Amino acid sequence: MKRKLIANSLLGIVIGTTIGLWMSVIFSLVFAEGGYAPAPPIFTDRYSNPLQAMVISILLWSAIGVLFTLSGLIFSETDWSITKMTVIHLLVTYVIFLPLAMACGWLSLALPTILGFTALFLLIYLIMWLISMQIAKKQVAALNQRLKNTNDKK
Amino acid sequence: MKVTVTLDEKLPENELILQTKEKTDAINTIVAYIEDTPKTLTGKIGKKHVMVPVNEFTRFYSSQKKVYGEAGQQEFVLSYRLYELEKLLPPRFVRISNTEIIHLDHVAQFQLSQGGLILIALTNGQQTSSSRRYLKKVKERLQ
Numbered sequence: 001m002k003r004k005l006i007a008n009s010l011l012g013i014v015i016g017t018t019i020g021l022w023m024s025v026i027f028s029l030v031f032a033e034g035g036y037a038p039a040p041p042i043f044t045d046r047y048s049n050p051l052q053a054m055v056i057s058i059l060l061w062s063a064i065g066v067l068f069t070l071s072g073l074i075f076s077e078t079d080w081s082i083t084k085m086t087v088i089h090l091l092v093t094y095v096i097f098l099p100l101a102m103a104c105g106w107l108s109l110a111l112p113t114i115l116g117f118t119a120l121f122l123l124i125y126l127i128m129w130l131i132s133m134q135i136a137k138k139q140v141a142a143l144n145q146r147l148k149n150t151n152d153k154k
Numbered sequence: 155m156k157v158t159v160t161l162d163e164k165l166p167e168n169e170l171i172l173q174t175k176e177k178t179d180a181i182n183t184i185v186a187y188i189e190d191t192p193k194t195l196t197g198k199i200g201k202k203h204v205m206v207p208v209n210e211f212t213r214f215y216s217s218q219k220k221v222y223g224e225a226g227q228q229e230f231v232l233s234y235r236l237y238e239l240e241k242l243l244p245p246r247f248v249r250i251s252n253t254e255i256i257h258l259d260h261v262a263q264f265q266l267s268q269g270g271l272i273l274i275a276l277t278n279g280q281q282t283s284s285s286r287r288y289l290k291k292v293k294e295r296l297q
Contacts, residue, residue: 079251079285082270136266139289143264146296150258 004077008069016065017058024057043105060104067096082136086129094121155180167196167233192242197223197230206230212278214239214247214255248295250274251285258295 020038028036037044038057047053074080074089098117101107107117165171170188174181194205210225214236221232221239232239240249246258256274264284265273272284284292 079283079287081267084269133266133270136270136272139293140264140266140272143289143293143296146293147258147261147264150296 001077004073005070008073009066012066012069013062014065015069016061016063019065020057020061039105041105042108057104060100064097064100064104067093067100082129082132086125086132090121090125094118168192195223195232195234197225197232199228199230204230208243209246209257209259211247212257212260212276212280213282216253245295248288248292250282250288250292254282256282258292 024038025036027040038054043057044050044053047056071089071092074085074092078085080088098107098114101117102109107113162171172181172185192208194207195211196203196205198204206223206225212224212226214221214223214232216222216236221234221236223230223232234242236249236253236255239247239255243255247255248258249255256276260277261274262277263275265275267273267283272286272289274282274284276282
């Protein structure tokens with residue numbers, strides 16, 4: 001288990017950093033008119049030099065990556081019901097991702113922004129829950145079909 | 155062939171020593187037959203040790219460091235660990251979670267609970283749940 005935590009954390013750092021890097025490049029392409037910025041000005045204005053801003057950005061991207069890979073273990077390592085896993089994953093990710101996104105300069109403290117973010121979050125999790133339940137229903141149907149087949153053969 | 159059975163209390167559970175003059179084909183056949191999946195398991199009920207036919211068991215589960223086997227209305231304590239049972243039981247027995255093995259012939263139906271847990275209804279009315287990780291194996295065994 002400990003090995004899984006370490007392996008997943010490392011994976012999280014790598015994936016988070018890579019996604020963060022490419023997203024910042026895409027955003028820079030669209031908004032920064034030829035320059036490059038790891039995050040919106042709200043963020044970069046906080047720091048005295050570009051290198052500092054970059055290093056902090058990379059650390060934050062890594063943290064976000066680790067958040068998602070570790071919380072993913074909720075789904076792979078536990079035997080909880082789909083509802084329980086989804087709810088706990090939602091809570092863990094929301095509580096940690098919100099401040100991280102703010103630290104990155106992606107979210108402001110304005111109430112409408114926070115409400116919008118929360119609504120989007122809830123919607124995504126609702127969809128995830130519905131899909132998981134559908135998949136499980138199909139699995140159960142398949143198992144029952146096989147059960148019927150073996151019993152019919154007897 | 156003349157057979158004499160002698161008891162040796164010092165032997166570990168389920169170990170058999172065959173003493174013979176030479177290892178003939180007949181002896182090899184006998185050994186192969188014995189090493190095959192056991193037809194009975196020895197379980198303890200109260201103070202008695204009973205040999206129960208393997209197919210009569212509905213399920214095996216572990217609880218507080220002990221392994222139990224349910225057959226009919228009775229519950230036996232077994233001296234095997236769950237992973238050992240997993241290896242020596244015939245393919246109709248499959249592990250469904252860290253603490254349970256069930257007999258597929260005694261499964262009435264699979265169900266999905268409201269919250270999204272995979273439930274297994276047994277023919278004797280009992281209900282248990284399967285861990286997601288073992289579900290794939292269960293599906294394979296059901297073929």
